[in-house]
Amino acid sequence: MSPGAAIASVLAGVALATAHAAGIERSIATAGPAAAAESAAAATPPGLDLVLKPHAMGGPSSYLAVRMTLLNPGVSPGQTLVRMPLKIVGIPTARYDGNAIVATDAQGPLPLTTKEEAPTPQAVYRDWNVSRATVGDVVLTYRAPPRAVTAATNNGPLFDLREEAGGFAGAGIGFLALPTKEGPYHVRLRWNLSDVPRGSRGEWSLGDGDVEVDAPAETLGFSYYAVGPLKSIPEKSDGKFGLYWLANPPFDAALLGERITALYATMSRFFQDADSSYRVFMRQNPYPGMGGSALASSFMFGYNAAENPTLDKLQGLLAHEMTHNWPALEGEHGDTAWYSEGTADYYSLLLSHRGGELPTQKFLAAINEKAAAYYTNPYIHLSNPRAAKLFWTDPIAQTVPYGRGFLYLVVTDAAIRGRSHGQRSLDDVVLELYRRKTQREPYGIPQWLDLVGKEIGSPQARRAYDAMVSGTLQVPPAGRFAPCFRVVKRPTRAFELGFARASLNDERIVRGLDPDSAAARAGIRNGDSIVDVTHLEQARKDDRQTITLVLHRDGADVAVTYLPRAGVVAGYGWVRDDAVPESSCKF
Numbered sequence: 105m106s107p108g109a110a111i112a113s114v115l116a117g118v119a120l121a122t123a124h125a126a127g128i129e130r131s132i133a134t135a136g137p138a139a140a141a142e143s144a145a146a147a148t149p150p151g152l153d154l155v156l157k158p159h160a161m162g163g164p165s166s167y168l169a170v171r172m173t174l175l176n177p178g179v180s181p182g183q184t185l186v187r188m189p190l191k192i193v194g195i196p197t198a199r200y201d202g203n204a205i206v207a208t209d210a211q212g213p214l215p216l217t218t219k220e221e222a223p224t225p226q227a228v229y230r231d232w233n234v235s236r237a238t239v240g241d242v243v244l245t246y247r248a249p250p251r252a253v254t255a256a257t258n259n260g261p262l263f264d265l266r267e268e269a270g271g272f273a274g275a276g277i278g279f280l281a282l283p284t285k286e287g288p289y290h291v292r293l294r295w296n297l298s299d300v301p302r303g304s305r306g307e308w309s310l311g312d313g314d315v316e317v318d319a320p321a322e323t324l325g326f327s328y329y330a331v332g333p334l335k336s337i338p339e340k341s342d343g344k345f346g347l348y349w350l351a352n353p354p355f356d357a358a359l360l361g362e363r364i365t366a367l368y369a370t371m372s373r374f375f376q377d378a379d380s381s382y383r384v385f386m387r388q389n390p391y392p393g394m395g396g397s398a399l400a401s402s403f404m405f406g407y408n409a410a411e412n413p414t415l416d417k418l419q420g421l422l423a424h425e426m427t428h429n430w431p432a433l434e435g436e437h438g439d440t441a442w443y444s445e446g447t448a449d450y451y452s453l454l455l456s457h458r459g460g461e462l463p464t465q466k467f468l469a470a471i472n473e474k475a476a477a478y479y480t481n482p483y484i485h486l487s488n489p490r491a492a493k494l495f496w497t498d499p500i501a502q503t504v505p506y507g508r509g510f511l512y513l514v515v516t517d518a519a520i521r522g523r524s525h526g527q528r529s530l531d532d533v534v535l536e537l538y539r540r541k542t543q544r545e546p547y548g549i550p551q552w553l554d555l556v557g558k559e560i561g562s563p564q565a566r567r568a569y570d571a572m573v574s575g576t577l578q579v580p581p582a583g584r585f586a587p588c589f590r591v592v593k594r595p596t597r598a599f600e601l602g603f604a605r606a607s608l609n610d611e612r613i614v615r616g617l618d619p620d621s622a623a624a625r626a627g628i629r630n631g632d633s634i635v636d637v638t639h640l641e642q643a644r645k646d647d648r649q650t651i652t653l654v655l656h657r658d659g660a661d662v663a664v665t666y667l668p669r670a671g672v673v674a675g676y677g678w679v680r681d682d683a684v685p686e687s688s689c690k691f
Contacts, residue, residue, distance in 0.1 A: 149318050151175030152289040156306065157296035158272050158331045166267050167247040168331075169296075174242045174283060185216065185234050186244065186281040188325075189227040193496065194609070195263045198248045198279045205232060205281060210240030225496040232281060248279035256636075258609060259393040262404045266387055269350040270301055271332015273387050275399060277325040288318040295331060306331040307348050309383055309402035312341040327400040330385050337361025345369075349386045354409045355418065357386075363415070363461060364422045370459030371451075375430040375538055382429060384422060393641050396421065398428040419461070420470065423452035431534050432541060434548045438492025442572065443552070446509015447534060449474055457691055464689045465680070468589060472677045475580065477645060478507025479675035480599050485575040498605040500644070511578035515568065518584035520559045528559060580676050588689035589678035597647045600670035608634065614655070626666035632657050643668050 157169040172186075179185050185207065190199050207214040215235035220228060250267035251274075265274035276282075283289075293315045295306030309327035310317050330348050337347040337358055345368050347361040364384065372378050385404040394413055396405030403425040407413045431447040433440040453470050456462035462470065478484065483491055483501050488508075494501035517530035533555045540547040549569075557565040572578065580591050602623025604616030612634040617624055633656040643649040652665045 149288045149290045150177065150285070151292070152283070152321070152324075153292045153294070154324070155294045155296055156329065156331065157298070158300050158304075160267055160270050160272060160300055160332055162267070162270070164249075166272075167249050168265065168272050168279065170244075170246050170248055170280065172244045172280075174244075176240055177238055177242055177283065177285075179234050179238045179242075181236050182233055184231040184284050185238070185242065186283055187221075187229050187231045188281040189229050189277065190220070192227040192263055192277060193261055194258070195260050195278070196251060197263070197277070198265065199230075200246055200281060205244055205246045207232075207234075207242055207244050209238050209242045211236075214238065214242060244281065246281070250274075251278070253390055255390050255392075256612070257389075257391045259389070259391060259395055259406075261397045262387075262395075262406055263397070268387055269332065269352075271304065271330065271334065271350045273328070273330040273350060273385055273404070275326065275328055275397070275404070280325055282321040282325050285321065288320055290316075291319050291324065292316045297331070300331070301333050304332050305334055307334060307336075307346070307383065307385070309400045312343070312346075323400050328383070328385050328402050328404050337365070344381050345383070347384045347386070351388050353386065353388070353407070354412050355415055360415055360418055360422075363419050364426070367419070367423055367456060367459060367461055368426055370461070371426055371430070371455050374451075374455055374458075375535070377430065380429070382426065384426075392638070394418075394421065396425060398425045401429065403428075416466065419456075420452070423456050423461075424448045427452045427455070430538050432547070433537070433552060434541075434546070436492075438489055438495070439549065441492070441505035442488060442509035442512060444509075445505040446513045449506055449510040450513045450530075451534070454691055464588065464686060467691070468678060468680055471585070473645065474507055474510050475677050476594075476596065476647075476675065477503065478511055478578070479594075479673060480596050480644075480647060481507060482598050482600055482670070484508075484577070484598075484673075487575050488573045491575075500599065500601075500605060503644075508572060508575075508578060511580060512568070512572040514580055514584050515578060516556060516560075518581040519564070519568070520556070522583055523560045533559065577674065580678070585678060585691060587681060587684045588691075590681050592677055592679050594675040594677045595672050596675040597669040597671065598673045599644055599647075599668060601668050602666075603628065603630075608637065608640075621670075622666045622668060623664075626664050627662075628653065628655065628664055628666075629657070635661060 152175070153173040155171040159167050159169060177185070189197055191197065205216060207216055216232045217235060219231045219233060221231060248265055250272060251264040253266065263275045263278045265272055265279045293308055295314060297304050297306065306313060307330045308315055310319065310323070330350070332350055334348050334350060335357070345365050347357065347364065349357060368382055372380050381401060383402040385402065387404065387406050389406040389408050392408050392411065394405065394407045394411070394417070396403055403422065405421055405425070425448070427448040428444065431443070431451070433443045453462065453467060457464070457467045481500065481504060483494070483504050486504065491501050491504040513530060520533070521529050533552070536555055537547045537551060540551065553565055553569060582591050600621055602618050602621030603614050607613060607615045614628060614630055614632040614634065617628060617630045634653060635656050636654040638652045639649055640651050643651045647669055650665050650667050652663055654661055654663050
């Protein structure tokens, strides 16, 4: 996966997982003797040794020391040795300005020059180029400072390195400068724990403690690291599943770990991937809101302790992100996000229900919440390409693929079940696409259309797909979730912040105020400084929830409360048919 694709995979609020970290080893192990012999005959991957040494001092003097050894990289003068983003989807990284990265090789000091690549909507990368040809092994050393965050920091993908409770946690893309060579490296990760409390340990998405594995350099970036006095469920890793944290949460971590362990077992069985492993990391945020990002065989989520997130809410978040470990379509994020996010929403709920972790009434409430978020989205009628152009600047636009994909998959599943008289379902299509992904066969949009076309007819499959892409309203069919649930009309009001969502970014100045909006009627003005916002996430999901902005204007703070809603729009949902027994609620 290219850096741009990996970046895009985690952008829609809560991000999409990259390929399995252990995919290289599993593909060799399952491909048979001929493939194994071919692999053995292939050239040994180049070596990359990584030593991470935490210095968690609880203040500005804290850092994570990095020592990376590239075994005989053979880089020519003027060529790039390593690269990393300065900022990625709005999240600042360690940057390493000036001479922060020191390089040496067999000839001694290795002078480096820096160059910024052309910016993209996702990131600006910096290259470190060598001034002369490298000789032998190259050793790079640098110190990664943790990012300082406050209650005013914007929520976003969890790429940055943070200090917490005597340790560090973050994604490699936020603090690792990595080589650009494609293909796997023979990676040896070691933790130097001499400067952290006794009993500390290091964890990586790809394994516990010191790890040796063949993996692309990109996997080092798009994976998670946590080190320090970590707690975990299970207390001692079984190598299959783990939940890790540093600061004690305001919820029952043991019960959460028990629930998601059971969920992961159900999901891995469904996708016929029982030998896989997965790690979940959690950390506290000083700012409101909850969210997270899925990377290689792992997920990290952040929460605000004062908000006391419920176990049900956390379970739903983690179920969604764990599902990202399997279904995906190859292609550009803007073209395929409906599938990655739609299947994550759909199967996180469906498999939770099938596994007994989501009772029928909670399942009903969850699918209605998905439907409500879709019908009240102000961008509901934007085409997929137009919505994709707003992904990087507007979190509400980022949610378009979730609801749209979920409803389209519900419609598609009902069509398949109807055509086959209940003998086949969406499961058959999704599992076949996942099989093709694991076997490195094509698994893009053409394959989706071909497989669905074989189930319901190619013309119907094409028409339904084109309608979804164009932003045509998706209406839930009466047959799906019947007879347990009935479809009902639910007119609602679209969410409308009233000013440019980018106003809530780092500058935090009101821009683009709609003079006809509830925000304008409440007294908000262009140019107001935004000191604080409350209940924004809740208001996006509940059309009765007001939000309050604390604004700084004319030397004083003023609080403005309003209902961020526009006019009435069409909506649909489901209700329980009480005449139908629970035994008929099989989805």
